[in-house]
Amino acid sequence: MINTQTSQIFKTGDIIMKQGDVGDCAYIIEKGKVEILVQGDDGIEKQVGTRSAGAMIGEMALIDKAPRTATIRAIEDCEFIAISAEDFVRRLEKSDPILKMAIRVILARYRDIWQKFSGNQGQQERATAESIEQGYTADSQAINKVKLANELKGAFEREELFLCYQPIIDLEKGTPAGFEALMRWNHPERGFISPGVFIPVAEEIGFIHQLSIWALEESCKALKRIEDELKIEEKLFMSVNFSGDDFVSENFAEKAKGIVSTAGILPSQIHVEITERVLAAEPDLTRDVLQACADNGMHISIDDFGTGYSSLSYLHQFPIKTLKIDRSFVVEMLKEQGSLALIQSIISLGKNMGMSIIAEGVEEDSEVDALKQSGCDMIQGFFFSKPLPESDALAYVKKQFGK
Numbered sequence: 484m485i486n487t488q489t490s491q492i493f494k495t496g497d498i499i500m501k502q503g504d505v506g507d508c509a510y511i512i513e514k515g516k517v518e519i520l521v522q523g524d525d526g527i528e529k530q531v532g533t534r535s536a537g538a539m540i541g542e543m544a545l546i547d548k549a550p551r552t553a554t555i556r557a558i559e560d561c562e563f564i565a566i567s568a569e570d571f572v573r574r575l576e577k578s579d580p581i582l583k584m585a586i587r588v589i590l591a592r593y594r595d596i597w598q599k600f601s602g603n604q605g606q607q608e609r610a611t612a613e614s615i616e617q618g619y620t621a622d623s624q625a626i627n628k629v630k631l632a633n634e635l636k637g638a639f640e641r642e643e644l645f646l647c648y649q650p651i652i653d654l655e656k657g658t659p660a661g662f663e664a665l666m667r668w669n670h671p672e673r674g675f676i677s678p679g680v681f682i683p684v685a686e687e688i689g690f691i692h693q694l695s696i697w698a699l700e701e702s703c704k705a706l707k708r709i710e711d712e713l714k715i716e717e718k719l720f721m722s723v724n725f726s727g728d729d730f731v732s733e734n735f736a737e738k739a740k741g742i743v744s745t746a747g748i749l750p751s752q753i754h755v756e757i758t759e760r761v762l763a764a765e766p767d768l769t770r771d772v773l774q775a776c777a778d779n780g781m782h783i784s785i786d787d788f789g790t791g792y793s794s795l796s797y798l799h800q801f802p803i804k805t806l807k808i809d810r811s812f813v814v815e816m817l818k819e820q821g822s823l824a825l826i827q828s829i830i831s832l833g834k835n836m837g838m839s840i841i842a843e844g845v846e847e848d849s850e851v852d853a854l855k856q857s858g859c860d861m862i863q864g865f866f867f868s869k870p871l872p873e874s875d876a877l878a879y880v881k882k883q884f885g886k
């Protein structure tokens with residue numbers, strides 16, 4: 484529902500809005516009746532219609548501040564609910580991009596048609612042209628997003644998506660402990676599209692769950708192949724990213740367990756990676772699903788730790804085994820004393836709660852040293868390796884294990 488104010492009352496004969504004035508709100512007529520008057524180029528005002536309870540008036544002011552295209556006068560005692568343009572625009576900005584664009588375009592076109600109909604093009608023509616123009620330019624981003632959304636499902640079917648695996652190094656042993664599976668889209672025309680761009684789109688269009696399940700299947704199979712080739716005693720893990728929507732899907736934990744066992748790896752080798760934001764958004768549901776995953780033997784990791792909600796109270800309520808310190812802290816670590824202190828606090832907090840710590844985005848050997856000294860368990864970052872296609876990831880770990 485649009486945020487409404489208390490009703491505004493107008494008496495018969497009152498002018499509600501005047502043609503040419505700048506409008507900043509629309510009204511819903513709760514009671515009574517109004518007439519719509521338009522002044523032509525000859526200066527004569529004529530009635531072009533009436534509106535009664537349930538109708539909206541002044542709606543074009545919701546998209547821009549162009550002058551009112553008509554005068555509206557109460558022909559009965561009226562009550563209105565006002566909808567401010569500011570409130571409407573704020574809501575519109577948060578809405579689905581297609582919906583947003585359609586509303587803008589429809590209202591702008593409507594104004595255009597209305598002006599032609601009322602024979603009153605002169606003074607407002609420029610404002611209309613500008614409002615339509617703005618509608619289109621402001622939404623070019625939305626257009627790209629919509630295009631991407633339309634292409635994504637086809638791309639998945641055409642197998643343009645694939646996974647890379649970034650090694651995660653155990654600092655004490657100096658060898659890989661596991662990988663993080665990271666999705667890639669090789670677009671035939673646009674080249675590689677970052678998951679930072681297409682994952683949020685997949686989330687918006689309700690396609691993320693299909694992608695997540697595919698990523699889990701593929702990465703489990705890849706881990707099994709790597710393990711079979713590597714032939715070492717030690718079990719490596721595979722960290723897989725999940726979104727909030729994954730947990731809404733029925734029987735997520737059971738589904739994941741089935742995938743893991745079909746691939747022939749242990750549930751404990753799968754690290755379910757989620758951000759703090761997911762925990763905070765649906766704490767009850769997430770707690771249940773994560774608990775079911777943990778009961779099935781899977782390992783839970785918190786991604787981008789420190790960037791989401793500052794409340795730490797949730798940490799002990801979830802079966803979390805690993806905290807991944809966000810790259811933004813690592814980047815600042817040696818430049819700013821506060822960041823190092825923060826990292827050290829996260830490490831001791833996690834350790835006190837029996838968790839292991841991974842630092843993300845490590846690029847410099849000085850960062851490795853500082854993290855090692857601070858008691859960090861594992862490191863993921865370009866310093867050791869970028870995310871690699873499966874064959875390169877296998878070659879990397881083989882080399883690290885002297886095979």
Ligand code: C2E
Nearest residue numbers: 665666678679682698724725726844845846863864865866
């Ligand atoms: P993330 O989960 O935080 O993944 C880590 C990101 O940091 C990856 O970016 C990785 O390539 C990058 N990175 C790792 N080490 C370094 C480093 O030393 N320096 C720098 N500059 N960057 C480093 P990527 O692969 O572009 O992924 C971006 C984000 O997209 C991921 O952030 C994750 O949120 C999302 N994502 C990727 N794959 C998946 C997926 O399969 N499912 C879901 N739900 N999200 C995914």
Ligand code: CA
Nearest residue numbers: 663724756786
């Ligand atoms: Ca991640």
Ligand code: CA
Nearest residue numbers: 786787807843
């Ligand atoms: Ca991360």
